[in-house]
Amino acid sequence: MRGGMERRVVITACSAITPIGRSKAEILHRLVHGISGVKALREDDLLSPYIHSKVFGTVDYPVVYDFQRQHRKTMGPVAYYACQVAKEALESAGLDQEFVTSGRLGVAFGSTHGSPTVQRNIYKTFFGGSRTEFSSIGAVDYLKSMVHTTAVNITKMFGITGRVISSSTACTTSSQSIGYGYEAIKYGMQDAMICGGADEYDTTTVAVFDNLLACSTAFNDTPHLTPRPFDAKRDGLVVGEGAGAVLLEEYEFARKRGTPILAEVIGFACNNNGGDLILPNLGGITETIRIGLREAKINAEEVDFISAHATGTKMGDVIESQAIYDVYGSLPGVVGLKSYMGHSMGSCGVIETIIAVYLMEEGFIAPTLNLDEIDERCAMLNHVVSLRESPIRIAAIQNFAFGGVNTNLIIKKMP
Amino acid sequence: MTREEIVTQVLCFFREEFEIENPGLDDNLREKHGFDSIDAIEMLLKIEKMLASELSHEEKKRAMDIRTINHICDYIESLAVARAASSE
Numbered sequence: 001m002r003g004g005m006e007r008r009v010v011i012t013a014c015s016a017i018t019p020i021g022r023s024k025a026e027i028l029h030r031l032v033h034g035i036s037g038v039k040a041l042r043e044d045d046l047l048s049p050y051i052h053s054k055v056f057g058t059v060d061y062p063v064v065y066d067f068q069r070q071h072r073k074t075m076g077p078v079a080y081y082a083c084q085v086a087k088e089a090l091e092s093a094g095l096d097q098e099f100v101t102s103g104r105l106g107v108a109f110g111s112t113h114g115s116p117t118v119q120r121n122i123y124k125t126f127f128g129g130s131r132t133e134f135s136s137i138g139a140v141d142y143l144k145s146m147v148h149t150t151a152v153n154i155t156k157m158f159g160i161t162g163r164v165i166s167s168s169t170a171c172t173t174s175s176q177s178i179g180y181g182y183e184a185i186k187y188g189m190q191d192a193m194i195c196g197g198a199d200e201y202d203t204t205t206v207a208v209f210d211n212l213l214a215c216s217t218a219f220n221d222t223p224h225l226t227p228r229p230f231d232a233k234r235d236g237l238v239v240g241e242g243a244g245a246v247l248l249e250e251y252e253f254a255r256k257r258g259t260p261i262l263a264e265v266i267g268f269a270c271n272n273n274g275g276d277l278i279l280p281n282l283g284g285i286t287e288t289i290r291i292g293l294r295e296a297k298i299n300a301e302e303v304d305f306i307s308a309h310a311t312g313t314k315m316g317d318v319i320e321s322q323a324i325y326d327v328y329g330s331l332p333g334v335v336g337l338k339s340y341m342g343h344s345m346g347s348c349g350v351i352e353t354i355i356a357v358y359l360m361e362e363g364f365i366a367p368t369l370n371l372d373e374i375d376e377r378c379a380m381l382n383h384v385v386s387l388r389e390s391p392i393r394i395a396a397i398q399n400f401a402f403g404g405v406n407t408n409l410i411i412k413k414m415p
Numbered sequence: 416m417t418r419e420e421i422v423t424q425v426l427c428f429f430r431e432e433f434e435i436e437n438p439g440l441d442d443n444l445r446e447k448h449g450f451d452s453i454d455a456i457e458m459l460l461k462i463e464k465m466l467a468s469e470l471s472h473e474e475k476k477r478a479m480d481i482r483t484i485n486h487i488c489d490y491i492e493s494l495a496v497a498r499a500a501s502s503e
Binding site: 068069070073074138139140143 | 433434449451453454456457459460
C-alpha cells in the first residue's frame with residue numbers, strides 16, 4: 001500500500017543518438033519522409049561472417065565528444081553514448097551546478113550488458129593462448145565494461161550525488177529507467193532524475209537473436225525494407241544501436257525554474273510474465289497495459305497514440321496486437337517506431353519516448369514504415385500507415401524484454 | 416637507464432597517456448593535476464612495460480605512496496637496480 005505524497009513529474013529536456021539522426025529536426029525529417037536508418041551490418045572480424053542477418057540499425061554519422069581525459073578514462077563506447085546524451089539533456093535544462101551536486105538529482109540509466117567491446121578485449125586475454133603483455137587487462141577495464149558503467153560515468157562527469165538506478169533488462173532497460181526515475185520523484189525521494197539508456201554496436205546481441213531465428217534475414221540486400229512490424233512479410237527483428245536521455249523534474253520545481261515543460265509522465269507499469277523467459281505472453285502484456293492506465297488514473301479511451309514494442313517478429317507482433325486490442329480496441333493510433341531504426345535494445349524505450357514527445361509537440365503521427373500489407377492477425381488495430389495530422393494528448397510507450405519483463409509508460413501533453 | 420632517460424620517458428608518458436603537459440617534478444600530482452588511483456594503476460602497467468618485467472604485489476603496494484614525478488622516477492630507479500642486482 002502506498003500513501004502520502006504523490007507529486008507530478010514532467011519531462012523538461014531530452015537528447016538522443018539514433019540511427020535516424022541526433023536532433024529533433026533530423027529525426028522528424030526521417031519520420032516524415034519515411035527514411036530508414038537500417039543499413040548493412042558492419043563487419044567485426046569476429047561474429048559478423050557467421051551471422052545470417054546482415055542488417056543493423058546503424059549510427060553511421062560522427063558523434064563529436066569533448067570529454068576530458070579524467071572522464072574518458074573510465075568509459076567504453078556505451079558510456080560515451082550515455083554521457084553525451086546526458087550532457088546534452090542537462091545542458092538543455094539549464095540546471096545550476098549547486099542543484100546538480102545537491103543530492104536531489106539522481107541517475108537512472110542502463111544498458112543491455114555494459115560494453116561488449118571492452119569485454120571482448122578482456123576475453124582475448126583469457127582465451128588468447130599466450131600472454132603477450134605483462135598485464136593485459138587494463139586497470140579500468142571493469143569500470144568501462146560493467147553493467148552500470150553508463151549510470152556511474154554520468155554521475156562522475158557531472159558530480160551527481162543522488163540515487164543511482166541502473167536497470168539492465170535488455171529491451172525494457174531504458175523504459176524502466178524512466179519509470180523508476182519517475183517513481184523516485186513522484187514519491188519524494190528525488191526532485192529530478194536524468195534517465196535513459198544506451199547500447200553500442202555489438203554483434204554478440206545480433207548473434208544471440210540470430211541463433212534464436214528471431215532476426216530478419218530476407219532483406220539483407222535491401223536493409224531499408226526491414227524490420228516490418230505488423231506486416232505480413234515481416235521476418236524478424238533488426239538489432240541496432242543508440243542512446244537517449246530525458247530529464248525528469250518534479251512539476252513545481254520545474255515550474256518555478258521557468259523551464260519549458262515538454263510533457264508530463266502520468267503513469268508507469270512494470271511486471272513479469274512469471275514463466276517463460278523468451279516467448280511473448282498475452283496475459284502479462286495485457287496486464288502491464290492495464291496497470292499503466294490504472295497508475296495514470298485514465299481510461300483507455302483517453303490514449304491517442306501507442307508506440308508499440310513491435311519488433312517485427314512473427315509472434316511478438318501478433319501477441320502485442322491482441323493485448324492492445326483487448327484493452328484499447330481500435331481507437332488509438334498504433335505505430336512501430338522500430339521500423340525506422342531497428343531495435344536499439346537498452347535504449348529503445350527512451351528513444352521511443354523522446355520520439356513520442358516530438359510527435360506530441362508537432363501534432364502528427366508518423367506511420368509504421370514498411371507496413372505494406374497488414375498481417376490479418378494484427379489488422380484489428382488502428383494502424384497508422386501514412387502520415388496523420390493528429391493531436392496527441394496522451395501517449396503510451398510499450399516495451400517488452402527477454403526475461404518476461406514488460407513495461408508501459410504513459411505521457412501526457414502539457415496544456 | 417639513466418635518471419635523465421627515466422624522467423624523459425615518464426614525462427612523455429604523462430603527456431601522451433594522461434594529457435598532463437610539463438608537470439613540475441615536485442608537483443603534487445593528485446592535487447595539482449587530478450592524478451588519481453586509477454591513473455596510478457595505469458602508470459604501474461606502463462612501468463612494467465618500460466622495465467620489461469612484471470611487478471610483484473609488494474612492489475605495486477609501495478607505489479601507492481607516490482605523489483610526484485620525482486617519486487615515480489625514484490621508484491623506477493629502485494626497481495631497475497633491484498632487477499639488475501638479481502640478474503647478476
